[in-house]
Amino acid sequence: MNMISFFSAMVQAGTPLLFATVGEIFSQKVGHLNLGLEGMMLMGAVTGFAVGYGTSNPLLAIVAAALAGMAGALIYAIITVSLKANQEVTGLTLTIFGTGYASFAGNKYVGYKLPEGVSSVFAKTPFPILSDIPVIGEIFFDQSILVYFSYVMVIFLGIVLYKTKYGLNLRMVGENPAAADASGINVNRYKYFYILLGGALSGLGGAFLSLSYIPVWQENITAGKGWIAVALVIFATWNPYRAIVGSYFFGGLDIIGYRLQKFELPIPIYIINMLPYAATILVLVLMSIKKSKENKAPGSVGKAYFREER
Amino acid sequence: MRIAKRSELTKVQIVLVRLAAVVGALIFGGVFLIILGENPLTIYTSMIDGGLGSFFRFRETVNLTIPLLITSLGVMVAFKMRFWNIGAEGQIFMGAFAASYFALNFAYLPKIVLLPLMGLAAMVSGGIWLLIPAWFKAKFGTNETLFTLMLNYIALKWVTYLQYSLWKDPAGMGFPKIPSFEENALLPKILGIHVGWVIALLLIYLAYIYLNHTKTGYEIAVIGESEDTARYAGIDIKRVILKTMFLSGGICGLVGMIQASGISGTLSVDLSGGVGFTAIITAWLSGLNPVMVGIVSFLFAMLRQGGSFIQTAYEIPASAAEILQALILFFVLASEFFVRYKFVLSHKHGTGVKK
Structure with a gap:
């Protein structure tokens, strides 16, 4: 097995996870556990595909995918932020809704291929100059334009989170909304903004699958990636930079079965295909055993903020 | 205006709020069907027919x-x-x-x-x-x-x-x-x-x-x-x-x-x-x-059985039922708010909470 090609494929397979994980990190940073990730990814995937197929315009496709993810997040935000309902149940319902929506809207596209004009834009394109760097260039800079975008996205959001006033405020909203409120921060505006950002990124993650990774529509294209991303948030200890490592590692687990097929291993392929899910469990268990202050979720995750109750 | 906790509603009132939420979800789904160019009343009645219309x-x-x-x-x-x-x-x-x-x-x-x-x-x-x-x-x-x-x-x-x-x-x-x-x-x-x-x-x-x-x-x-x-x-x-x-x-x-x-x-x-x-x-x-x-x-x-029925009858994907089910829960979750809280006009009392 060519290791460089494997690492390059890891980055590719990990990119949808990276988008969704970073999106969920920001949602949780403002105190909202959104279990609707899988649903929002599917909404983005199907909308991106349908718009790409219908208009042959790659830019419209990607914007529509982000908007679809945001629409899902908006439903979630209205119900959990403004109407203060249970976050777990609302998120789960969003996943069921998104799955139904994708199956409904994607029904007529099953097996269809994206037009060449769209899929070629999202296919692997060597990045000028950087792709000539040995090893690094081959692994990281011979990818889809969406992968390049994900690098910029993580770095940009990391800077926002750790180096700006907005980042400080948003972390305060998640840790202690009452204190944030008292210091004059508009808590709900922050919550809406970052929950919607999370939705947009999930939508993009889904669209990466349907526009670039597998540019043919298939039912349930995400296959649990949204859920793995929720677990990766814990793995990454709510840090977008660490999400990169986790996403690529799980991307690797996702493709390893396929790669190992030609080696006639004594382990059946079906068992190898359990790997990403089993590894997620392992991560969950290890992270819960190794509890530390740094590894904790933001203080208010899961709790509705009601100003009059503070 | 501000939001305040309300005292417990009676069981009947809670049921009414929930029913209103379900009706809300059906209306919302109906608007969606109209956009798709279908008559929601026809679709809903044939869903019930598809679910209960015969022994089979x-x-x-x-x-x-x-x-x-x-x-x-x-x-x-x-x-x-x-x-x-x-x-x-x-x-x-x-x-x-x-x-x-x-x-x-x-x-x-x-x-x-x-x-x-x-x-x-x-x-x-x-x-x-x-x-x-x-x-x-x-x-x-x-x-x-x-x-x-x-x-x-x-x-x-x-x-x-x-x-x-x-x-x-x-x-x-x-x-x-x-x-x-x-x-x-x-x-x-x-x-x-x-x-x-x-x-x-x-x-x-x-x-x-x-x-x-x-x-x-x-x-x-x-x-x-x-x-x-x-x-x-x-x-x-x-x-x-x-x-x-x-x-x-x-x-x-x-x-x-x-x-x-x-x-x-x-x-x-x-x-x-x-x-x-x-x-x-x-x-x-x-x-x-x-x-x-x-x-x-x-x-x-x-709903699910009616969903498979309208799929054959109207070529609407059966997943419409799934969407409707999720919509119902969304509306009911949202309606819980009105069971627990109420809006009150605050400026008269001058609670000092600025909006």
């Missing part, structure tokens, strides 16, 4: 109600103590796997022995499948939502392995299927529908008694309200979690046996039909009340 359709609705109802009861027991068992799909598959093991290997046993054996195996297997995450939750506080969810995928891959390789029917001419059960591994029928419906009704009664009239039922309720209170009251939380989760998983596991033995006549990857997820909606919509679970499950099964 009614029987299909009941066949869909049985797994949904029992699974809802299973996850409800877990939800009562705020344990998010999202792994019902996996427990159903593992239950079906254990039941199928006995059905395929002990087919020589008399029916009266074999069926209870299959049911028991399914319950133990489903129970263990939930006991694993429950143990980690009790011991280390491991996130059970994600753990149970991941176990769904593992169970599904396991059954895929059985169907496509390990248990594949050699007489299937290369078609990936597991051999069909012998006659004595199939559930008998009462009034034209397999006995699962009797089991479902019985389980509603048992769940009601268990949750409302036993010590464990009380302990579950206390833990669900507040773990600190439970600890202070001297309840052995760990033991209650493990016991209850074994029960919750066991009930879902039984669904696997019922589906394999009563519907498909063998084990297959399509066995669950996604009820593990729909059950989350139905359990929550029922307000975690066993009797309501029965009613809501029947209505949701009718």
Whole structure:
């Protein structure tokens, strides 16, 4: 097995996870556990595909995918932020809704291929100059334009989170909304903004699958990636930079079965295909055993903020 | 204007708010249908017709109600103590796997022995499948939502392995299927529908008694309200979690046996039909009340059956029913706000809270 090609494929397979994980990190940073990730990814995937197929315009496709993810997040935000309902149940319902929506809207596209004009834009394109760097260039800079975008996205959001006033405020909203409120921060505006950002990124993650990774529509294209991303948030200890490592590692687990097929291993392929899910469990268990202050979720995750109750 | 907690509404008022929410969801879905160029009234009436219009359709609705109802009861027991068992799909598959093991290997046993054996195996297997995450939750506080969810995928891959390789029917001419059960591994029928419906009704009664009239039922309720209170009251939380989760998983596991033995006549990857997820909606919509679970499950099964009917009649994908189910829960979740809070004009009182 060519290791460089494997690492390059890891980055590719990990990119949808990276988008969704970073999106969920920001949602949780403002105190909202959104279990609707899988649903929002599917909404983005199907909308991106349908718009790409219908208009042959790659830019419209990607914007529509982000908007679809945001629409899902908006439903979630209205119900959990403004109407203060249970976050777990609302998120789960969003996943069921998104799955139904994708199956409904994607029904007529099953097996269809994206037009060449769209899929070629999202296919692997060597990045000028950087792709000539040995090893690094081959692994990281011979990818889809969406992968390049994900690098910029993580770095940009990391800077926002750790180096700006907005980042400080948003972390305060998640840790202690009452204190944030008292210091004059508009808590709900922050919550809406970052929950919607999370939705947009999930939508993009889904669209990466349907526009670039597998540019043919298939039912349930995400296959649990949204859920793995929720677990990766814990793995990454709510840090977008660490999400990169986790996403690529799980991307690797996702493709390893396929790669190992030609080696006639004594382990059946079906068992190898359990790997990403089993590894997620392992991560969950290890992270819960190794509890530390740094590894904790933001203080208010899961709790509705009601100003009059503070 | 500001928001304030309101005093408890009466039961009738709460029911009215919920009904208004359901109507809201139907209207919202109707607008969606109009955009698609359909007449919502025609679609809704033909969904009801498709779900109840003839004995055949009614029987299909009941066949869909049985797994949904029992699974809802299973996850409800877990939800009562705020344990998010999202792994019902996996427990159903593992239950079906254990039941199928006995059905395929002990087919020589008399029916009266074999069926209870299959049911028991399914319950133990489903129970263990939930006991694993429950143990980690009790011991280390491991996130059970994600753990149970991941176990769904593992169970599904396991059954895929059985169907496509390990248990594949050699007489299937290369078609990936597991051999069909012998006659004595199939559930008998009462009034034209397999006995699962009797089991479902019985389980509603048992769940009601268990949750409302036993010590464990009380302990579950206390833990669900507040773990600190439970600890202070001297309840052995760990033991209650493990016991209850074994029960919750066991009930879902039984669904696997019922589906394999009563519907498909063998084990297959399509066995669950996604009820593990729909059950989350139905359990929550029922307000975690066993009797309501029965009613809501029947209505949701009718929607599902009506959904497949409109697919053939109007070429609207059957997933429209799934969207409608999620919409209903969205609206009900949103309506809870109006049960708990009210708007009051604040400027008169000068509370000092600026808006």
